[in-house]
Amino acid sequence: MATIVRVTASEEIYQTLRAEILSLRFKPGEEMNLQLLSSQLQVSRSPVRDALMRLSSDNLVDIFPQKGTRVSLINLRQVEEERFLRKSLEESAVKKFIYQAREEHYERMERTISEQAESMKQNDFVSFLEADDLFHSIIFEGIGMTRIWKIIKAQGGNHHRIRLLSFYEKNVLANIIDQHKEMVEALRYKQMDSILRLEDKHLSKLLQETESMFQRYPGYFKQESVQTGLQARIVNL
Template identity: 25%
Template structure:
């Protein structure tokens, strides 16, 4: 088990340890397992996936795998092509832009709430994630870094008293997550850490204007990163 998975489990971030420590067996577990592989680009955009091969890999029948494929297709993460098979969907630029716009609007409001509340425990939890991110700067640490990045933003929602809002955002940002895993392999992760620290410093000072501005700048970074990633790997994207 990777260290970041252990940390996440200990911090109570709703990690299903059965998926991490044992092969998935139910349709729901298989869906979570495949979704994770898609979002980390372990299964890259455009890759063909086979019910038969995956069922054989984990030693189960094809039916729960088929159900998981259907859910991935409903999420826009897989595409069933008649007579050809099932393929991992390409990253939708339109879906990324829409989800980013919604996320900026929601998290900017959460940021203003937290700047007014300044909850000591919540701010400390966000700082703990920044400290963890500093340990995840190596080439093999991308998944751990992105998980800690997500926990930083989840802690913001928790500190504002709206954890359920983050859960809603998580369902929206499947396409963003794939792009983030690609960008974190290319761009300096220290820049993201610095942005997180700037947000947190403003929150700690109770400066809602500066905190909101820092959050908006942070969430708009993807607008600069995506064209470069798309140019380098155009086969991964669709409009």
């Protein structure tokens, strides 16, 4: 008998609001009014409040007692921590994947690249990012470590949002597609040095793009007078 998975109202609301934040439909710094959300979602305030508490634990919303709740500004220190987590785990995963992958994995990767190309034509950045994530998830699936990918996704909200913002920069989407094609070729022909070089380049590209994004969307970022690991100097405390 198949197992029936029951999704609670709080879980469903959490997933809905998280998706809205990660897609930037809820902008960094935007107010999230408890009463308004309850009305729009046609539920009581309790499951919405529970969902917001979970989003706060994800560093995606800030809750100010007696003042309200807002979508968290993008914290560049947390972006770097999340990027470091993903880069470290994915580079380890790809060292296993290169020897365990089968042709079906490469074919699936190539299909995600085609999906990205179509999304680029439509200027559908959210779909492009979904296909991008699917491309990388195949690496973890191929070595039987999908739980690790889920951890990366769960802990990567700031990194996810800044990746989506980067898609507005010139030539970024086309460059990602080209890098993915090169990665598939290096994996298929067991070129370890090449895939590690490409992984490093691919997962470090935000280092060069962050300065431009901060200049374009200063209100989206938590302002700090520090030199972060992303090499972007944030001024005006």
